[in-house]
Amino acid sequence: MSDQVIRIGLCGFGVVGQGVFNHLKRRKEALGEQLGARLEVTRIAVRDTSKSRDFEFDPSVLTTDALSIASDPEIDVLCELMGGTDKALAVTLTALKAGKTVVTANKALLCDHGAEVFDAAREGGGHVLFEASVAGGIPVIKAIKEGLVVNRFSSIYGILNGTCNYILTRMTNEGGSYQDILREAKELGYAEADESLDVDGIDTAHKAVVLAYLAFGRWVPYSDLLVEGIAAVTQDDISYARENGYAIKLLAVIDLAHASGKLYISVLPTLVSKRYALGSVDGVFNAVSIHGDVVGETVYIGPGAGRDATASAVIADVVDAAKLIGKKDCGGFIDPAPKGGHLIELAEPEEIMSRYYVRLQVLDEPGVMAEVASLLAEHQVSLASVTQKEVAEGAKDASLIMTTHFTSERALLEAVKSLEKCDRVQGKPFSMPISTFED
Ligand code: NAP
Ligand code: HSE
Numbered sequence: 173m174s175d176q177v178i179r180i181g182l183c184g185f186g187v188v189g190q191g192v193f194n195h196l197k198r199r200k201e202a203l204g205e206q207l208g209a210r211l212e213v214t215r216i217a218v219r220d221t222s223k224s225r226d227f228e229f230d231p232s233v234l235t236t237d238a239l240s241i242a243s244d245p246e247i248d249v250l251c252e253l254m255g256g257t258d259k260a261l262a263v264t265l266t267a268l269k270a271g272k273t274v275v276t277a278n279k280a281l282l283c284d285h286g287a288e289v290f291d292a293a294r295e296g297g298g299h300v301l302f303e304a305s306v307a308g309g310i311p312v313i314k315a316i317k318e319g320l321v322v323n324r325f326s327s328i329y330g331i332l333n334g335t336c337n338y339i340l341t342r343m344t345n346e347g348g349s350y351q352d353i354l355r356e357a358k359e360l361g362y363a364e365a366d367e368s369l370d371v372d373g374i375d376t377a378h379k380a381v382v383l384a385y386l387a388f389g390r391w392v393p394y395s396d397l398l399v400e401g402i403a404a405v406t407q408d409d410i411s412y413a414r415e416n417g418y419a420i421k422l423l424a425v426i427d428l429a430h431a432s433g434k435l436y437i438s439v440l441p442t443l444v445s446k447r448y449a450l451g452s453v454d455g456v457f458n459a460v461s462i463h464g465d466v467v468g469e470t471v472y473i474g475p476g477a478g479r480d481a482t483a484s485a486v487i488a489d490v491v492d493a494a495k496l497i498g499k500k501d502c503g504g505f506i507d508p509a510p511k512g513g514h515l516i517e518l519a520e521p522e523e524i525m526s527r528y529y530v531r532l533q534v535l536d537e538p539g540v541m542a543e544v545a546s547l548l549a550e551h552q553v554s555l556a557s558v559t560q561k562e563v564a565e566g567a568k569d570a571s572l573i574m575t576t577h578f579t580s581e582r583a584l585l586e587a588v589k590s591l592e593k594c595d596r597v598q599g600k601p602f603s604m605p606i607s608t609f610e611d
Pocket of ligand 2: 305308332333334362370375476477478
């Protein structure tokens, strides 16, 4: 092996950082042979240097000053594995301005500050590599940037959050409690430090914004996305899905809406047919379906969260970063913007058509069904089916499950708002699209 050493600074030594450290050490010889250079972690930043860690390491490499690693001329590649968007941004920009290549798993940072981060990379002459930011261990960024480079994309559908898919799968298979399963997902290292990012759909939306940028060349502001998480999903919804050949998935849809050429992005719990590949992707696994005009549909499935899966993606980027050292104009980041050729417009909710599932808790009294149907009709929402579960003796309200014919997202959202205001509807109605992309 050559004597060349590539010095890596790890900013963050938690679930992912320690995974990267461990596997770089385990595969040191093999990676060194492939690269003709040794990969050495020479500095590590954490918040608390006294915390016990899962792997043995030289404590002299620790610091609480992540910025000092970003500006350290001895560091060749900086891995930003801290999370958050404040310190992480400062560290990333400092390293890029110093001409380093930054490897990041931080989708929140890219969603909020992607344009600034990539500009800094171009100006500094380094690169930003972000395979671990979307779909954990699945090399989907590389697939879009490299393997599918000749394609123009029409849609990407993704199960992009391991925590949510793990929770929904276990609620479906075991009927377990949402809170207990979420606690386990945290213990397994799947969830974000702030788990509301996972269960409220925010993390999936961050990833959808990154994929949309890669495929369509536009950083869509988070505020332009329709985002719902999984907290309102109940066992009634899961039973409906099971009985009708569906699974409930938190699905990111990144789509050129109905040939209008406008871009639509949403993150919503969705009824996905079990006949479609994504309907059978369970547990912590993620799946991404990509439609390209040359290749057709390709589907990528693999573990979407957790220490080892994420470390696999980060290390792939570290190896690419090592190969890119000193190269300014190739390989690491291919700007996708020219693919779109123009700033793609965003679709309006009235341009998005789907079938929907709607669940309501209503007072169990005469005339309720007629009132609900009439409210929906006022918004041009046409019912395809209505089911009321048998009401227990003495119970005052009943669960009503309806599906609609094709209707616009705008009409559905307005209809649900009206239902919410209706005195005989108890609590918030729950709705989700019924996917038809497999048809
Ligand atoms: P984590 O376990 O909470 O680890 C975060 C690490 O960053 C900790 O070592 C923490 O130090 C350190 N840190 C935080 N703020 C810091 C600061 N201001 N200065 C110095 N060190 C700081 O988080 P994680 O799960 O590894 O996630 C890290 C990143 O990877 C996030 O962007 C996350 O979204 C992304 N990601 C995670 C996964 C996953 O499955 N977990 C998968 C893909 C991407 P202490 O240890 O001292 O607290
Ligand atoms: N919390 C994220 C998830 C980590 O569960 O998918 C991977 O990005």
